[in-house]
Amino acid sequence: MAKQARLEPKHIVTKARPYWMLNLPPALSHSGKRERRYFDDKKSAIEFSKQQKIRLKNYGISSTFLPQGRVEEAIAAFEKLKDSGIGLLEAVEQVIKWKKSRECSVTFKAMFESFIEAKKGKRSTAYLTSLRCTLPRFVTLHDRLACEISASEIEDQLQGMSASVHNAFLRYLRAVFNFAIRRGWCVENPVKRIEMHSLKMRKEILTNAQVAALLKVVCETGFELLPYHVLCIFAGIRPKEVERLSWNNINMEEHFIEVPDEKSKTAVRRIVDMEPLLVRWLDYYIKTGGNIQDGVTPTSNLRKRLREIRKAAGFDRWPQDAPRRTFASCWLAVHSDVNRLNNLMGHTSPEMLWRHYHKAVTQKQAKTFWKIEPPSGSSKIVRLTV
Template sequence: MKITIKPLKGHPGYKFRASFSQGGKYLQKYFKTKQEAKNFADAKAVELENVGIAERGVSPSEFRALLSAREIEKQLRASHVTEEFSFERAVEFYAAHLRSTKSSVTVKHAAEQFLFSQERKKRSKRHLQNLGYRLAAFELVYGKRIISTITKDDVENYLAGIKGTGRTQINHRAVLSNLFNFAVGKSWMAVNTTASVEITPDKNTPPGILTNAELAAFLVAAEPRIVPVYAIAFFAGLREAELARLDWKDIKLKRGIIDLSAKATKSAQRRIVTISPNLKAWLKPYVQASGPLRPSDQIFRNSRKTACLVAGIKDWPHNAARHTFASCHLAAYENAAKTALELGHKGTDVLFDHYREIVARKDAIAYFKIMPPKTPTNIIRMEVAA
């Protein structure tokens, strides 16, 4: 609304006049000083603007929001952030956000439903325990939040607070990604906010492995009920979850292979693993026609602790058996593709990034010649499986 200020000539009491239109009428106001006229013009301009906005059904707060949006748009364009911002799009985006929030659920509820869905799919006990542990940790931080409001920054801050290596954070992120994919499928959130979260693995930190002397001492000190499991773990490189599912009928000693079914492997694909001559020697006294190789978790852990104590092993590296096997197999055979195949990897990247420690070739060759004592004790001989 335009207000015109003009000086007056010959008026006995006033020197300036403000002219404006209001309500269809032409009005004038007189002032003694120019500053008084200007102050009035500024105030009247705001008043007239608000009246004009109100007449169009727009409240003052809505008008201020529009002006603010225009300023934001100007700044974004000037800094070359985007050319697509507009007041209309901002309103639509926020409306969609509100609708998503209202139709969403808490992180706690989503986690419970996701875990239940995995139970219905009859996932392994170990897999469910892993999910439950990692989901419970996330719930402690964000359990009461609506899952659709969890941002990339929230996920990054959470992962940054987890103690451990980059691999530990990657494992947590994988569980969260599965949870969020489940939530997207339920229309509880629009996108999986973990998809763009990047974590740098600790490539410069070598994996922990046992020396030949430590492994030999451990296997000799171990109780008979865990010797076959650890012999396979160290000399065939099976994952812990695969060992938990392994049955004696999968051990084809005469053929020199371990036949892992699709249900037993991480990739859900059948895998044939080579039984080395020294592994065959470790297994032969214990072999059975069928039945699980691995005892219960508690017995397995306690037996390992006892064997480590007897063998003088103070620290048991994380994933020690698989790391040791991969490192020694690569050094002994000098064939990354062959080692990756035995491990069940599709390529060699994971092998070099996470499983390889530098081992001298002579030590690696000696590793696959570690043999059991000539007269093992407490062994019950069974018929050898085909």
């Protein structure tokens, strides 16, 4: 007959400090092996001892009625877990959790389509279009359950993509999996384990001659797009924000532009003070018969018209965000107030602005930039004063 475990705490006295120890038999340990538990005081040791005696009694009663097949199954399970470092109960709990997550999950395709549906009316048309174009790129994952998709599987699908495309897809996937977590379809976002690729982007700005050439073409062939261009160039407002602005947001009397939170990229309202040059350009547009009743930017065929204007102005390739960067560089060179520039542009970090735009142009270049005057009278010639 096996020796009955006593489960009595033992007082140990050492040079370092006294403590209490209790030997836990294999039947009560999660590892299936004898374990020692240590306590700083007698009270804690005795309380733990009482709990284990109750467990041992219950174990003895339940094991009496355990069928032989169950006993053999448990022995086999312990054998498989021998070198894993986890106990049988922990393994069972993990399997149950895995099974429940599968039952609650949906396929990758269903998850993605639900996310797109949830964002309708809340995000821009361009964003929704990008999501729809992303889904077909991961066709091998369409029928996989969201809870079972690993980071390595996503990385396999991203192989061969450029750094910018790779990062764009990761941003969309991260949002989709976060949405799935909130819906209870998975418990972890695998995208968090994937690193973004570093991008070496050229922070290009427009030369004064390029600005003058661009505005000349706009005045000659795309006059209704003049406010769009001068607000981007001489106020540094983001193109998408300009597209959302109405003339009610432009105060020509007090010379400021309101970018409401619902029209701002960051969803934070801001006020952009107009430079005198911008006021003169907008005055020229209004006095020459420009439409100020509707939105600031006519959006019909906008992308196509912008490409045609840029090509006519001599641009083989349009530098992304160049008007905004040009404004920031030339404004900072003249005013030297990075905190105010930060507020005008709706950034969160003056340090970033200073790092990118301080001394990006000389003061002479900046002063010339602020002298790119609108045509006078009925003339269409943009005046560039050097």
